[in-house]
Amino acid sequence: MAYVARLKKEYKERIVAALTEEFGYSNVMQVPKLEKIVMSRGVGAAVADKKLIDHAIDEMTMITGQKAVATMSKKDVAAFKLRKGMPIGAKVTLRGERMYEFLDRLVTSALPRVRDFQGIKATGFDGRGNYNLGVTEQIIFPEVNIDKINRINGMDITFVTSADTDKEAKSLLTELGLPFKKN
Numbered sequence: 001m002a003y004v005a006r007l008k009k010e011y012k013e014r015i016v017a018a019l020t021e022e023f024g025y026s027n028v029m030q031v032p033k034l035e036k037i038v039m040s041r042g043v044g045a046a047v048a049d050k051k052l053i054d055h056a057i058d059e060m061t062m063i064t065g066q067k068a069v070a071t072m073s074k075k076d077v078a079a080f081k082l083r084k085g086m087p088i089g090a091k092v093t094l095r096g097e098r099m100y101e102f103l104d105r106l107v108t109s110a111l112p113r114v115r116d117f118q119g120i121k122a123t124g125f126d127g128r129g130n131y132n133l134g135v136t137e138q139i140i141f142p143e144v145n146i147d148k149i150n151r152i153n154g155m156d157i158t159f160v161t162s163a164d165t166d167k168e169a170k171s172l173l174t175e176l177g178l179p180f181k182k183n
Contacts, residue, residue, distance in 0.1 A: 005100035032163030129163030
């Protein structure tokens with residue numbers, strides 16, 4: 001039998017039924033699902049020091065288990081000494097089993113390590129059913145060795161869903177285990 005991520009199995013068995021009951025879907029294909037998770041990090045100081053991009057790529061690869069890629073600047077900005085095509089960040093897109101595994105690790109081990117954690121804000125929805133979450137320190141992930149990092153950086157995590165509204169997306173992400181703050 002092939003390996004199936006815990007959250008993927010839970011989605012198919014429990015979450016589809018719960019969302020169908022809550023929103024009254026007539027077909028299983030109408031139930032929103034998590035399509036991908038995109039992690040990105042801007043490294044503005046990489047204009048002066050090229051090694052910072054390599055460190056960012058290595059850290060994101062270690063955290064997600066999938067090779068990260070450098071993002072390039074799209075235009076010249078003289079004030080920042082930036083040229084078109086220079087590496088200024090790193091990103092990784094997770095889908096399938098790795099996406100569910102990363103989400104499981106994020107919810108169960110990384111987010112509880114945030115200092116004074118009360119839950120994540122429910123204001124990060126974009127109106128189309130996607131959610132953006134900012135993490136201020138990469139050291140909340142257990143994969144990162146605190147002795148080997150050269151500087152503390154944050155990153156953005158975007159959850160792309162197939163939901164039509166923010167209410168459906170929030171219900172889906174809540175069922176998947178994201179701890180939203182209570183109003």
